[in-house]
Amino acid sequence: MSVLAVEAVGLQSLAGVCTLKSAAVAAASATAAPATSFQPSAAAVSAIHTEAGLAGARLSGRLTATATHLTSAAAGYTDHEANSAAVLADLAVTV
Numbered sequence: 001m002s003v004l005a006v007e008a009v010g011l012q013s014l015a016g017v018c019t020l021k022s023a024a025v026a027a028a029s030a031t032a033a034p035a036t037s038f039q040p041s042a043a044a045v046s047a048i049h050t051e052a053g054l055a056g057a058r059l060s061g062r063l064t065a066t067a068t069h070l071t072s073a074a075a076g077y078t079d080h081e082a083n084s085a086a087v088l089a090d091l092a093v094t095v
Contacts, residue, residue: 029056
C-alpha cells in the first residue's frame with residue numbers, strides 16, 4: 001500500500017486551476033453559432049455548434065463542482081490537522 005501525501009495548499013491550488021479552466025471553457029462555449037442559412041450544411045454546422053456548446057457547459061459545470069469539492073476537502077483537511085494537533089497537545093499536558 002502506498003502513502004498519499006496531501007497538503008491543503010495543494011488542494012486549494014488545484015481548486016484555483018479548476019476554477020480558471022471552468023471560466024475558460026464557459027467563455028469558449030458561449031461563442032455565437034454561425035448564422036443558419038437554408039443550406040443543409042449550415043444547419044448541420046449550427047447543430048454541431050449547439051451540441052459542442054452544451055458539452056462545454058457541462059464540462060464547465062463539472063470543473064466548478066470539482067473546484068468546490070477540492071476547496072471543501074482542503075478546509076476539512078485543515079480542520080482535521082488542527083483537531084489532531086489539539087488532541088496531541090492535550091496528551092502532552094496529561095502525561
